[in-house]
């Protein structure tokens with residue numbers, strides 16, 4: 001690469017690559033900044049949503065407190081699930097043991113069971129439910145001990161039907177049901193046991209009996225076993241919470257359950273975890289009862305919010321919020337991509353333009369050198385010949401004539417050269433004019449072949465012309481066509497190498513006339529064949545073989561032939577020679 005080109009490349013890189021790199025770096029920084037800002041903005045949104053969530057929770061709890069004020073004093077209300085047992089059971093009337101003492105004495109003395117049965121039966125008809133309950137319980141017990149199972153079950157069923165009375169410390173229905181289950185278990189009646197066990201279980205779960213913890217515990221395990229369903233953990237946890245009678249507001253684990261309570265003026269409201277979760281705002285946020293915030297979560301401590309819980313809040317759908325940022329980022333990305341692409345495209349085009357310009361400059365320099373060289377040869381011979389003549393060094397008339405001839409040839413060559421250059425200039429500027437007229441192509445070819453043949457003959461070349469004797473009419477500029485032919489012939493001689501023969505041939509094929517000029521010279525490599533008609537193009541062989549030329553000859557031929565609505569083509573084989581053919585339309 002020449003120093004000027006190198007310099008140009010450096011300048012070019014400086015004005016394109018440096019700003020492009022800078023723009024890229026800026027874009028990258030901007031995107032990074034944007035990402036940080038997006039994260040910050042997302043955090044801000046989450047914090048706001050967290051505050052809103054806390055507010056809505058506070059409102060929900062305030063509404064609950066209001067509801068609690070409507071409860072009777074000292075009441076405990078559990079939301080969403082009954083208490084498994086009451087922290088303060090409602091007492092049920094139970095007949096004192098003294099009422100049954102006569103029967104019991106008989107019951108436990110051998111041989112007097114029948115008396116006891118009769119005694120209890122009498123009491124079982126009492127108008128007082130408490131007495132009836134006590135009597136049925138004892139009657140059933142005695143019958144069971146006597147092995148009178150069916151009767152015993154009947155008695156327990158009677159006991160089970162008594163409302164508002166206790167027997168053996170428990171509400172009569174529960175005591176009856178429990179005993180019936182016990183009897184089915186004893187006798188291994190699985191189907192009945194399951195059915196009755198489920199009833200017992202349903203009664204316990206319903207919370208309709210105000211049981212103390214001890215009674216509940218006495219039945220809970222059996223009910224779970226018989227019904228085949230686990231104990232109700234939530235109800236039991238709520239009952240435990242109620243039994244501990246917390247004050248104020250708070251949340252704690254009871255039997256593995258997270259229970260929230262509100263204590264309002266001696267009334268207590270208990271919330272199951274499900275119910276508490278239902279108070280939370282849903283949709284926009286995700287709330288957890290937790291004491292430590294995870295990634296993308298905001299923490300709200302109980303101490304700060306006045307809520308009974310410490311919460312962590314996350315956006316339910318952070319993707320939706322992030323989408324807006326992503327779209328903006330994408331837009332920015334594409335914008336930068338576009339700018340960069342345009343920049344690179346522009347730079348590439350610029351570079352190509354500069355390169356072409358440089359090539360042109362180079363070419364022009366080559367042309368000047370080539371043209372000067374072309375001029376030098378005839379000028380040198382003119383100088384020598386004219387000097388010899390003017391100094392009177394040539395005395396012999398015959399030699400004198402030869403010198404004049406040489407002078408004429410050199411002048412003619414110079415003339416041709418100047419004409420060619422002028423023509424080329426005209427072609428380039430679009431000012432070339434052709435004087436079209438009807439003419440005989442055979443005559444034109446004949447004339448050029450003759451004139452060229454004489455000149456080439458002096459250099460030892462034989463020009464074989466094959467021209468039909470009848471006219472070949474075409475419309476054209478005889479002088480321009482002659483120059484084109486001359487150019488082809490001149491090339492044929494120039495690139496003949498060791499061969500000393502060229503051929504010119506005119507033929508007609510219907511409406512087309514063909515003039516071909518062939519040689520057996522150097523030939524043209526196939527990759528150059530397409531190029532030879534380009535202006536300034538010079539083949540590798542001509543450049544390396546130092547064959548003088550300007551590279552405009554064939555370009556001119558092409559231009560002239562086109563102007564005549566014809567075309568010129570080449571067939572060639574390196575080492576075997578070339579054949580250029582001009583095709584022109586015949587015009588009768």
Ligand code: ADP
Nearest residue numbers: 491492495532538539542549550551552553554
């Ligand atoms: P130049 O002044 O170089 O002869 P031309 O335009 O006449 O310019 O020809 C262009 C190139 O085509 C030549 O440099 C040469 O490489 C090739 N060329 C033209 N005619 C012939 C030929 N008859 N045989 C071999 N090569 C040729």
